[in-house]
Amino acid sequence: MNVLRTLIYGGEVSLTIADTTKLVNEGITRHGLKGEAAIAFGKTLAMLTYMSASLKERAGEISLAFRTEGKLLNLCASGNADLFIRGYIDWNESAKTLLGEGSLTVVRDDGYNRPFVGTCAMTGSELDKNFEEYYRISEQLPTNIATTVIMDGDAVAFSGIIVLQPLPFASVQTLEKLKSGEELEKVLKSVQTFGVLETAKTEFSALENECILREAKYQCNCSREYLTSVLVSLGKAQFSQIIQEEGEVRVHCHYCNTDYVFTKSDEGILFP
Ligand SMILES: [Zn+2]
Structure with missing residues:
Protein backbone atom coordinates (compact mmCIF):
# COMPACT_ATOMS: atom_id res chain seq x y z
CA MET A 1 0.00 0.00 0.00
CA ASN A 2 1.56 3.27 -1.09
CA VAL A 3 -0.92 5.98 -0.03
CA LEU A 4 -1.61 6.84 3.61
CA ARG A 5 -4.25 9.23 4.90
CA THR A 6 -5.09 10.11 8.46
CA LEU A 7 -5.98 12.98 10.79
CA ILE A 8 -3.29 14.25 13.13
CA TYR A 9 -2.94 16.88 15.88
CA GLY A 10 -6.20 16.04 17.62
CA GLY A 11 -8.06 15.63 14.33
CA GLU A 12 -7.33 19.22 13.26
CA VAL A 13 -5.08 18.45 10.30
CA SER A 14 -5.35 15.96 7.47
CA LEU A 15 -2.09 14.23 6.54
CA THR A 16 -1.43 12.41 3.27
CA ILE A 17 1.81 10.58 2.50
CA ALA A 18 2.37 8.63 -0.70
CA ASP A 19 5.27 6.70 -2.15
CA THR A 20 4.69 7.22 -5.88
CA THR A 21 7.94 5.64 -7.11
CA LYS A 22 6.34 2.78 -9.02
CA LEU A 23 3.55 4.74 -10.69
CA VAL A 24 5.84 7.61 -11.71
CA ASN A 25 8.32 5.12 -13.13
CA GLU A 26 5.52 3.53 -15.16
CA GLY A 27 4.39 6.95 -16.42
CA ILE A 28 7.80 8.20 -17.53
CA THR A 29 8.64 4.84 -19.12
CA ARG A 30 5.41 4.85 -21.16
CA HIS A 31 6.16 8.33 -22.43
CA GLY A 32 9.92 7.87 -22.76
CA LEU A 33 10.67 10.90 -20.57
CA LYS A 34 14.08 11.82 -19.21
CA GLY A 35 15.67 14.48 -16.98
CA GLU A 36 13.71 17.63 -16.22
CA ALA A 37 10.63 16.49 -18.18
CA ALA A 38 10.50 13.22 -16.22
CA ILE A 39 10.76 15.11 -12.92
CA ALA A 40 8.01 17.64 -13.81
CA PHE A 41 5.73 14.85 -15.03
CA GLY A 42 6.45 12.73 -11.94
CA LYS A 43 5.83 15.54 -9.46
CA THR A 44 2.49 16.22 -11.13
CA LEU A 45 1.51 12.53 -11.00
CA ALA A 46 2.38 12.58 -7.28
CA MET A 47 0.11 15.63 -6.86
CA LEU A 48 -2.69 13.85 -8.71
CA THR A 49 -2.29 10.89 -6.35
CA TYR A 50 -3.05 13.22 -3.43
CA MET A 51 -5.94 14.90 -5.25
CA SER A 52 -7.48 11.55 -6.21
CA ALA A 53 -7.13 10.26 -2.65
CA SER A 54 -9.09 13.34 -1.47
CA LEU A 55 -12.09 12.66 -3.71
CA LYS A 56 -15.16 12.14 -1.59
CA GLU A 57 -17.25 10.01 -3.91
CA ARG A 58 -16.40 6.60 -5.34
CA ALA A 59 -17.36 7.82 -8.81
CA GLY A 60 -15.23 10.95 -8.56
CA GLU A 61 -12.62 12.10 -11.06
CA ILE A 62 -10.11 14.90 -11.01
CA SER A 63 -7.86 16.36 -13.69
CA LEU A 64 -5.18 19.01 -13.74
CA ALA A 65 -3.64 20.92 -16.63
CA PHE A 66 -0.57 23.13 -16.80
CA ARG A 67 -0.39 25.40 -19.84
CA THR A 68 2.71 27.59 -19.84
CA GLU A 69 5.09 29.41 -22.14
CA GLY A 70 8.06 27.63 -20.56
CA LYS A 71 9.36 24.12 -21.21
CA LEU A 72 6.15 22.77 -19.72
CA LEU A 73 3.97 23.68 -22.71
CA ASN A 74 1.14 21.42 -21.75
CA LEU A 75 0.80 18.81 -19.03
CA CYS A 76 -2.48 17.02 -18.40
CA ALA A 77 -2.94 14.46 -15.67
CA SER A 78 -6.04 12.86 -14.25
CA GLY A 79 -7.02 10.41 -11.59
CA ASN A 80 -10.10 8.80 -10.13
CA ALA A 81 -11.38 7.58 -6.80
CA ASP A 82 -9.89 4.13 -7.46
CA LEU A 83 -6.49 5.89 -7.47
CA PHE A 84 -5.82 5.13 -11.13
CA ILE A 85 -3.49 7.93 -12.26
CA ARG A 86 -2.50 8.86 -15.84
CA GLY A 87 -1.15 11.81 -17.79
CA TYR A 88 0.68 13.16 -20.80
CA ILE A 89 3.09 15.99 -21.45
CA ASP A 90 4.12 18.28 -24.33
CA TRP A 91 7.65 19.49 -23.67
CA ASN A 92 9.49 22.41 -25.27
CA GLU A 93 13.20 21.87 -24.68
CA SER A 94 14.15 25.20 -26.29
CA ALA A 95 12.35 27.35 -23.68
CA LYS A 96 14.55 29.01 -21.05
CA THR A 97 12.54 28.27 -17.91
CA LEU A 98 10.35 25.43 -16.69
CA LEU A 99 7.14 27.42 -16.29
CA GLY A 100 7.06 31.03 -17.56
CA GLU A 101 3.67 32.69 -18.02
CA GLY A 102 0.72 30.36 -17.87
CA SER A 103 -1.96 28.78 -15.78
CA LEU A 104 -2.88 25.76 -13.70
CA THR A 105 -6.45 24.53 -14.06
CA VAL A 106 -8.12 21.82 -12.01
CA VAL A 107 -11.44 20.16 -12.79
CA ARG A 108 -12.91 18.14 -9.95
CA ASP A 109 -15.98 16.02 -10.51
CA ASP A 110 -17.25 14.48 -7.31
CA GLY A 111 -19.74 12.42 -9.26
CA TYR A 112 -22.74 14.60 -8.44
CA ASN A 113 -23.71 18.19 -9.27
CA ARG A 114 -21.59 20.18 -11.69
CA PRO A 115 -17.82 19.74 -11.75
CA PHE A 116 -15.79 22.30 -9.81
CA VAL A 117 -13.32 24.21 -11.98
CA GLY A 118 -10.52 26.19 -10.37
CA THR A 119 -7.67 28.02 -12.02
CA CYS A 120 -4.71 30.15 -11.02
CA ALA A 121 -1.89 31.96 -12.80
CA MET A 122 1.65 30.59 -12.61
CA THR A 123 3.73 31.96 -9.78
CA GLY A 124 7.49 31.46 -9.49
CA SER A 125 9.45 28.59 -10.93
CA GLU A 126 8.55 25.67 -8.66
CA LEU A 127 5.73 23.21 -9.21
CA ASP A 128 5.11 22.65 -5.49
CA LYS A 129 4.60 26.39 -4.90
CA ASN A 130 2.06 26.43 -7.72
CA PHE A 131 0.19 23.48 -6.22
CA GLU A 132 0.05 25.34 -2.89
CA GLU A 133 -1.05 28.53 -4.62
CA TYR A 134 -3.85 26.67 -6.35
CA TYR A 135 -5.24 25.46 -3.01
CA ARG A 136 -4.87 28.90 -1.44
CA ILE A 137 -6.53 30.84 -4.29
CA SER A 138 -9.06 28.45 -5.80
CA GLU A 139 -10.10 26.25 -2.90
CA GLN A 140 -9.25 28.72 -0.11
CA LEU A 141 -7.53 25.99 1.84
CA PRO A 142 -4.03 26.70 3.14
CA THR A 143 -2.15 23.53 2.20
CA ASN A 144 1.51 22.61 2.67
CA ILE A 145 2.83 20.40 -0.09
CA ALA A 146 6.14 18.73 -0.95
CA THR A 147 6.66 16.41 -3.90
CA THR A 148 9.85 14.79 -5.09
CA VAL A 149 11.23 12.73 -7.94
CA ILE A 150 14.79 11.44 -7.60
CA MET A 151 16.16 9.95 -10.79
CA ASP A 152 18.77 7.22 -11.08
CA GLY A 153 19.77 7.43 -14.72
CA ASP A 154 16.57 7.07 -16.73
CA ALA A 155 14.65 5.33 -13.94
CA VAL A 156 12.99 6.73 -10.82
CA ALA A 157 14.93 5.93 -7.65
CA PHE A 158 12.24 7.48 -5.47
CA SER A 159 9.14 9.64 -5.82
CA GLY A 160 6.78 10.74 -3.11
CA ILE A 161 4.47 13.41 -1.75
CA ILE A 162 3.49 14.73 1.68
CA VAL A 163 0.52 17.06 2.16
CA LEU A 164 -0.73 18.77 5.32
CA GLN A 165 -4.13 20.42 5.17
CA PRO A 166 -5.58 22.00 8.31
CA LEU A 167 -9.33 21.64 8.75
CA PRO A 168 -11.35 24.87 9.07
CA PHE A 169 -11.55 24.64 12.87
CA ALA A 170 -7.81 24.11 13.40
CA SER A 171 -6.44 26.23 16.24
CA VAL A 172 -3.75 28.88 15.88
CA GLN A 173 -1.36 26.76 17.97
CA THR A 174 -1.83 23.86 15.57
CA LEU A 175 -1.29 26.05 12.50
CA GLU A 176 1.92 27.39 14.03
CA LYS A 177 3.48 23.96 14.45
CA LEU A 178 2.67 22.77 10.91
CA LYS A 179 5.70 21.89 8.84
CA SER A 180 6.13 24.10 5.77
CA GLY A 181 6.53 22.72 2.26
CA GLU A 182 10.31 23.12 2.57
CA GLU A 183 10.35 21.20 5.86
CA LEU A 184 8.16 18.47 4.39
CA GLU A 185 10.73 18.00 1.64
CA LYS A 186 13.19 16.80 4.28
CA VAL A 187 10.60 14.40 5.69
CA LEU A 188 10.30 12.81 2.23
CA LYS A 189 13.76 11.32 2.86
CA SER A 190 12.22 9.39 5.74
CA VAL A 191 9.47 8.09 3.42
CA GLN A 192 12.16 6.83 1.05
CA THR A 193 13.94 5.00 3.86
CA PHE A 194 11.16 3.89 6.21
CA GLY A 195 7.96 3.95 4.14
CA VAL A 196 4.68 5.83 4.55
CA LEU A 197 3.42 4.25 7.78
CA GLU A 198 6.62 4.55 9.82
CA THR A 199 7.02 8.16 8.66
CA ALA A 200 3.45 9.04 9.67
CA LYS A 201 4.05 7.56 13.13
CA THR A 202 7.50 8.97 13.83
CA GLU A 203 7.26 12.40 12.16
CA PHE A 204 3.60 13.27 12.81
CA SER A 205 2.66 11.09 15.82
CA ALA A 206 -0.05 9.44 13.71
CA LEU A 207 -1.87 6.50 15.30
CA GLU A 208 -1.51 3.32 13.26
CA ASN A 209 -5.13 2.21 13.77
CA GLU A 210 -6.38 5.55 12.40
CA CYS A 211 -4.31 5.40 9.19
CA ILE A 212 -6.09 4.49 5.97
CA CYS A 222 -8.83 3.55 -22.45
CA SER A 223 -9.66 0.22 -24.10
CA ARG A 224 -10.22 -1.23 -27.55
CA GLU A 225 -13.87 -1.77 -26.60
CA TYR A 226 -14.30 1.91 -25.74
CA LEU A 227 -12.67 3.05 -29.00
CA THR A 228 -14.79 0.59 -30.94
CA SER A 229 -17.88 2.37 -29.64
CA VAL A 230 -16.37 5.73 -30.66
CA LEU A 231 -15.72 4.46 -34.19
CA VAL A 232 -19.23 3.04 -34.43
CA SER A 233 -20.60 6.51 -33.66
CA LEU A 234 -18.35 7.88 -36.42
CA GLY A 235 -20.43 5.90 -38.91
CA LYS A 236 -19.70 3.26 -41.51
CA ALA A 237 -19.28 5.69 -44.43
CA GLN A 238 -16.54 7.68 -42.75
CA PHE A 239 -14.78 4.57 -41.42
CA SER A 240 -14.70 3.04 -44.91
CA GLN A 241 -13.44 6.29 -46.42
CA ILE A 242 -10.46 6.44 -44.02
CA ILE A 243 -9.68 2.77 -44.71
CA GLN A 244 -9.70 3.50 -48.45
CA GLU A 245 -7.45 6.55 -48.10
CA GLU A 246 -5.09 5.49 -45.32
CA GLY A 247 -5.35 1.72 -45.35
CA GLU A 248 -6.21 1.67 -41.63
CA VAL A 249 -7.81 3.71 -38.86
CA ARG A 250 -5.28 4.56 -36.19
CA VAL A 251 -6.43 5.98 -32.84
CA HIS A 252 -3.81 7.24 -30.41
CA CYS A 253 -4.31 7.48 -26.65
CA HIS A 254 -2.14 10.33 -25.32
CA TYR A 255 -2.35 9.13 -21.75
CA CYS A 256 -0.79 5.72 -22.16
CA ASN A 257 0.93 6.37 -25.48
CA THR A 258 -0.84 3.44 -27.11
CA ASP A 259 -1.92 3.12 -30.75
CA TYR A 260 -5.13 1.27 -31.55
CA VAL A 261 -5.24 0.13 -35.17
CA PHE A 262 -8.41 -0.84 -36.97
CA THR A 263 -8.30 -2.33 -40.48
CA LYS A 264 -10.75 -3.39 -43.15
CA SER A 265 -11.22 -6.72 -41.39
CA ASP A 266 -12.68 -4.85 -38.39
CA GLU A 267 -15.38 -3.29 -40.54
CA GLY A 268 -17.62 -6.36 -40.27
CA ILE A 269 -17.29 -6.38 -36.48
CA LEU A 270 -17.92 -2.63 -36.11
CA PHE A 271 -20.81 -2.46 -38.56
CA PRO A 272 -22.46 -5.89 -38.70
ZN1 LIG B 1 -4.86 5.03 -22.81
Whole structure:
Protein backbone atom coordinates (compact mmCIF):
# COMPACT_ATOMS: atom_id res chain seq x y z
CA MET A 1 0.00 0.00 0.00
CA ASN A 2 1.56 3.27 -1.09
CA VAL A 3 -0.92 5.98 -0.03
CA LEU A 4 -1.61 6.84 3.61
CA ARG A 5 -4.25 9.23 4.90
CA THR A 6 -5.09 10.11 8.46
CA LEU A 7 -5.98 12.98 10.79
CA ILE A 8 -3.29 14.25 13.13
CA TYR A 9 -2.94 16.88 15.88
CA GLY A 10 -6.20 16.04 17.62
CA GLY A 11 -8.06 15.63 14.33
CA GLU A 12 -7.33 19.22 13.26
CA VAL A 13 -5.08 18.45 10.30
CA SER A 14 -5.35 15.96 7.47
CA LEU A 15 -2.09 14.23 6.54
CA THR A 16 -1.43 12.41 3.27
CA ILE A 17 1.81 10.58 2.50
CA ALA A 18 2.37 8.63 -0.70
CA ASP A 19 5.27 6.70 -2.15
CA THR A 20 4.69 7.22 -5.88
CA THR A 21 7.94 5.64 -7.11
CA LYS A 22 6.34 2.78 -9.02
CA LEU A 23 3.55 4.74 -10.69
CA VAL A 24 5.84 7.61 -11.71
CA ASN A 25 8.32 5.12 -13.13
CA GLU A 26 5.52 3.53 -15.16
CA GLY A 27 4.39 6.95 -16.42
CA ILE A 28 7.80 8.20 -17.53
CA THR A 29 8.64 4.84 -19.12
CA ARG A 30 5.41 4.85 -21.16
CA HIS A 31 6.16 8.33 -22.43
CA GLY A 32 9.92 7.87 -22.76
CA LEU A 33 10.67 10.90 -20.57
CA LYS A 34 14.08 11.82 -19.21
CA GLY A 35 15.67 14.48 -16.98
CA GLU A 36 13.71 17.63 -16.22
CA ALA A 37 10.63 16.49 -18.18
CA ALA A 38 10.50 13.22 -16.22
CA ILE A 39 10.76 15.11 -12.92
CA ALA A 40 8.01 17.64 -13.81
CA PHE A 41 5.73 14.85 -15.03
CA GLY A 42 6.45 12.73 -11.94
CA LYS A 43 5.83 15.54 -9.46
CA THR A 44 2.49 16.22 -11.13
CA LEU A 45 1.51 12.53 -11.00
CA ALA A 46 2.38 12.58 -7.28
CA MET A 47 0.11 15.63 -6.86
CA LEU A 48 -2.69 13.85 -8.71
CA THR A 49 -2.29 10.89 -6.35
CA TYR A 50 -3.05 13.22 -3.43
CA MET A 51 -5.94 14.90 -5.25
CA SER A 52 -7.48 11.55 -6.21
CA ALA A 53 -7.13 10.26 -2.65
CA SER A 54 -9.09 13.34 -1.47
CA LEU A 55 -12.09 12.66 -3.71
CA LYS A 56 -15.16 12.14 -1.59
CA GLU A 57 -17.25 10.01 -3.91
CA ARG A 58 -16.40 6.60 -5.34
CA ALA A 59 -17.36 7.82 -8.81
CA GLY A 60 -15.23 10.95 -8.56
CA GLU A 61 -12.62 12.10 -11.06
CA ILE A 62 -10.11 14.90 -11.01
CA SER A 63 -7.86 16.36 -13.69
CA LEU A 64 -5.18 19.01 -13.74
CA ALA A 65 -3.64 20.92 -16.63
CA PHE A 66 -0.57 23.13 -16.80
CA ARG A 67 -0.39 25.40 -19.84
CA THR A 68 2.71 27.59 -19.84
CA GLU A 69 5.09 29.41 -22.14
CA GLY A 70 8.06 27.63 -20.56
CA LYS A 71 9.36 24.12 -21.21
CA LEU A 72 6.15 22.77 -19.72
CA LEU A 73 3.97 23.68 -22.71
CA ASN A 74 1.14 21.42 -21.75
CA LEU A 75 0.80 18.81 -19.03
CA CYS A 76 -2.48 17.02 -18.40
CA ALA A 77 -2.94 14.46 -15.67
CA SER A 78 -6.04 12.86 -14.25
CA GLY A 79 -7.02 10.41 -11.59
CA ASN A 80 -10.10 8.80 -10.13
CA ALA A 81 -11.38 7.58 -6.80
CA ASP A 82 -9.89 4.13 -7.46
CA LEU A 83 -6.49 5.89 -7.47
CA PHE A 84 -5.82 5.13 -11.13
CA ILE A 85 -3.49 7.93 -12.26
CA ARG A 86 -2.50 8.86 -15.84
CA GLY A 87 -1.15 11.81 -17.79
CA TYR A 88 0.68 13.16 -20.80
CA ILE A 89 3.09 15.99 -21.45
CA ASP A 90 4.12 18.28 -24.33
CA TRP A 91 7.65 19.49 -23.67
CA ASN A 92 9.49 22.41 -25.27
CA GLU A 93 13.20 21.87 -24.68
CA SER A 94 14.15 25.20 -26.29
CA ALA A 95 12.35 27.35 -23.68
CA LYS A 96 14.55 29.01 -21.05
CA THR A 97 12.54 28.27 -17.91
CA LEU A 98 10.35 25.43 -16.69
CA LEU A 99 7.14 27.42 -16.29
CA GLY A 100 7.06 31.03 -17.56
CA GLU A 101 3.67 32.69 -18.02
CA GLY A 102 0.72 30.36 -17.87
CA SER A 103 -1.96 28.78 -15.78
CA LEU A 104 -2.88 25.76 -13.70
CA THR A 105 -6.45 24.53 -14.06
CA VAL A 106 -8.12 21.82 -12.01
CA VAL A 107 -11.44 20.16 -12.79
CA ARG A 108 -12.91 18.14 -9.95
CA ASP A 109 -15.98 16.02 -10.51
CA ASP A 110 -17.25 14.48 -7.31
CA GLY A 111 -19.74 12.42 -9.26
CA TYR A 112 -22.74 14.60 -8.44
CA ASN A 113 -23.71 18.19 -9.27
CA ARG A 114 -21.59 20.18 -11.69
CA PRO A 115 -17.82 19.74 -11.75
CA PHE A 116 -15.79 22.30 -9.81
CA VAL A 117 -13.32 24.21 -11.98
CA GLY A 118 -10.52 26.19 -10.37
CA THR A 119 -7.67 28.02 -12.02
CA CYS A 120 -4.71 30.15 -11.02
CA ALA A 121 -1.89 31.96 -12.80
CA MET A 122 1.65 30.59 -12.61
CA THR A 123 3.73 31.96 -9.78
CA GLY A 124 7.49 31.46 -9.49
CA SER A 125 9.45 28.59 -10.93
CA GLU A 126 8.55 25.67 -8.66
CA LEU A 127 5.73 23.21 -9.21
CA ASP A 128 5.11 22.65 -5.49
CA LYS A 129 4.60 26.39 -4.90
CA ASN A 130 2.06 26.43 -7.72
CA PHE A 131 0.19 23.48 -6.22
CA GLU A 132 0.05 25.34 -2.89
CA GLU A 133 -1.05 28.53 -4.62
CA TYR A 134 -3.85 26.67 -6.35
CA TYR A 135 -5.24 25.46 -3.01
CA ARG A 136 -4.87 28.90 -1.44
CA ILE A 137 -6.53 30.84 -4.29
CA SER A 138 -9.06 28.45 -5.80
CA GLU A 139 -10.10 26.25 -2.90
CA GLN A 140 -9.25 28.72 -0.11
CA LEU A 141 -7.53 25.99 1.84
CA PRO A 142 -4.03 26.70 3.14
CA THR A 143 -2.15 23.53 2.20
CA ASN A 144 1.51 22.61 2.67
CA ILE A 145 2.83 20.40 -0.09
CA ALA A 146 6.14 18.73 -0.95
CA THR A 147 6.66 16.41 -3.90
CA THR A 148 9.85 14.79 -5.09
CA VAL A 149 11.23 12.73 -7.94
CA ILE A 150 14.79 11.44 -7.60
CA MET A 151 16.16 9.95 -10.79
CA ASP A 152 18.77 7.22 -11.08
CA GLY A 153 19.77 7.43 -14.72
CA ASP A 154 16.57 7.07 -16.73
CA ALA A 155 14.65 5.33 -13.94
CA VAL A 156 12.99 6.73 -10.82
CA ALA A 157 14.93 5.93 -7.65
CA PHE A 158 12.24 7.48 -5.47
CA SER A 159 9.14 9.64 -5.82
CA GLY A 160 6.78 10.74 -3.11
CA ILE A 161 4.47 13.41 -1.75
CA ILE A 162 3.49 14.73 1.68
CA VAL A 163 0.52 17.06 2.16
CA LEU A 164 -0.73 18.77 5.32
CA GLN A 165 -4.13 20.42 5.17
CA PRO A 166 -5.58 22.00 8.31
CA LEU A 167 -9.33 21.64 8.75
CA PRO A 168 -11.35 24.87 9.07
CA PHE A 169 -11.55 24.64 12.87
CA ALA A 170 -7.81 24.11 13.40
CA SER A 171 -6.44 26.23 16.24
CA VAL A 172 -3.75 28.88 15.88
CA GLN A 173 -1.36 26.76 17.97
CA THR A 174 -1.83 23.86 15.57
CA LEU A 175 -1.29 26.05 12.50
CA GLU A 176 1.92 27.39 14.03
CA LYS A 177 3.48 23.96 14.45
CA LEU A 178 2.67 22.77 10.91
CA LYS A 179 5.70 21.89 8.84
CA SER A 180 6.13 24.10 5.77
CA GLY A 181 6.53 22.72 2.26
CA GLU A 182 10.31 23.12 2.57
CA GLU A 183 10.35 21.20 5.86
CA LEU A 184 8.16 18.47 4.39
CA GLU A 185 10.73 18.00 1.64
CA LYS A 186 13.19 16.80 4.28
CA VAL A 187 10.60 14.40 5.69
CA LEU A 188 10.30 12.81 2.23
CA LYS A 189 13.76 11.32 2.86
CA SER A 190 12.22 9.39 5.74
CA VAL A 191 9.47 8.09 3.42
CA GLN A 192 12.16 6.83 1.05
CA THR A 193 13.94 5.00 3.86
CA PHE A 194 11.16 3.89 6.21
CA GLY A 195 7.96 3.95 4.14
CA VAL A 196 4.68 5.83 4.55
CA LEU A 197 3.42 4.25 7.78
CA GLU A 198 6.62 4.55 9.82
CA THR A 199 7.02 8.16 8.66
CA ALA A 200 3.45 9.04 9.67
CA LYS A 201 4.05 7.56 13.13
CA THR A 202 7.50 8.97 13.83
CA GLU A 203 7.26 12.40 12.16
CA PHE A 204 3.60 13.27 12.81
CA SER A 205 2.66 11.09 15.82
CA ALA A 206 -0.05 9.44 13.71
CA LEU A 207 -1.87 6.50 15.30
CA GLU A 208 -1.51 3.32 13.26
CA ASN A 209 -5.13 2.21 13.77
CA GLU A 210 -6.38 5.55 12.40
CA CYS A 211 -4.31 5.40 9.19
CA ILE A 212 -6.09 4.49 5.97
CA LEU A 213 -3.79 2.75 3.51
CA ARG A 214 -4.58 2.38 -0.19
CA GLU A 215 -2.82 1.55 -3.44
CA ALA A 216 -2.40 4.06 -6.29
CA LYS A 217 -1.17 3.00 -9.71
CA TYR A 218 -0.52 4.34 -13.19
CA GLN A 219 -3.42 3.08 -15.20
CA CYS A 220 -5.21 4.41 -18.25
CA ASN A 221 -8.91 3.86 -18.66
CA CYS A 222 -8.83 3.55 -22.45
CA SER A 223 -9.66 0.22 -24.10
CA ARG A 224 -10.22 -1.23 -27.55
CA GLU A 225 -13.87 -1.77 -26.60
CA TYR A 226 -14.30 1.91 -25.74
CA LEU A 227 -12.67 3.05 -29.00
CA THR A 228 -14.79 0.59 -30.94
CA SER A 229 -17.88 2.37 -29.64
CA VAL A 230 -16.37 5.73 -30.66
CA LEU A 231 -15.72 4.46 -34.19
CA VAL A 232 -19.23 3.04 -34.43
CA SER A 233 -20.60 6.51 -33.66
CA LEU A 234 -18.35 7.88 -36.42
CA GLY A 235 -20.43 5.90 -38.91
CA LYS A 236 -19.70 3.26 -41.51
CA ALA A 237 -19.28 5.69 -44.43
CA GLN A 238 -16.54 7.68 -42.75
CA PHE A 239 -14.78 4.57 -41.42
CA SER A 240 -14.70 3.04 -44.91
CA GLN A 241 -13.44 6.29 -46.42
CA ILE A 242 -10.46 6.44 -44.02
CA ILE A 243 -9.68 2.77 -44.71
CA GLN A 244 -9.70 3.50 -48.45
CA GLU A 245 -7.45 6.55 -48.10
CA GLU A 246 -5.09 5.49 -45.32
CA GLY A 247 -5.35 1.72 -45.35
CA GLU A 248 -6.21 1.67 -41.63
CA VAL A 249 -7.81 3.71 -38.86
CA ARG A 250 -5.28 4.56 -36.19
CA VAL A 251 -6.43 5.98 -32.84
CA HIS A 252 -3.81 7.24 -30.41
CA CYS A 253 -4.31 7.48 -26.65
CA HIS A 254 -2.14 10.33 -25.32
CA TYR A 255 -2.35 9.13 -21.75
CA CYS A 256 -0.79 5.72 -22.16
CA ASN A 257 0.93 6.37 -25.48
CA THR A 258 -0.84 3.44 -27.11
CA ASP A 259 -1.92 3.12 -30.75
CA TYR A 260 -5.13 1.27 -31.55
CA VAL A 261 -5.24 0.13 -35.17
CA PHE A 262 -8.41 -0.84 -36.97
CA THR A 263 -8.30 -2.33 -40.48
CA LYS A 264 -10.75 -3.39 -43.15
CA SER A 265 -11.22 -6.72 -41.39
CA ASP A 266 -12.68 -4.85 -38.39
CA GLU A 267 -15.38 -3.29 -40.54
CA GLY A 268 -17.62 -6.36 -40.27
CA ILE A 269 -17.29 -6.38 -36.48
CA LEU A 270 -17.92 -2.63 -36.11
CA PHE A 271 -20.81 -2.46 -38.56
CA PRO A 272 -22.46 -5.89 -38.70
ZN1 LIG B 1 -4.86 5.03 -22.81
